[in-house]
Amino acid sequence: MQITAVVDEQKCISCIGCKLCVWACPDPNTIRYIKAKKKIVIDPQRCKGCGLCEAACPVKYIALRMQERELGV
């Protein structure tokens, strides 16, 4: 089990331009903003579980939260 950041696309406000989690993440390739879809995508394999994105999110614990996940090899 590993703690990783998980985004709820229904609650995330990236559609109105929020990218605070992208800017907060110390690894530039872990959270990406997909411009064409106006969506946030998190790579669970790269996420270190530091929680900085969750702390920066204005909809924290709802749109973005830390979650225990079983990651495949």
Ligand code: SF4
């Ligand atoms: S928990 Fe840390 S490493 Fe993972 S996506 Fe958020 S800021 Fe990046």
Ligand code: SF4
């Ligand atoms: S900081 Fe929160 S609301 Fe903003 S884009 Fe990231 S997950 Fe969505």
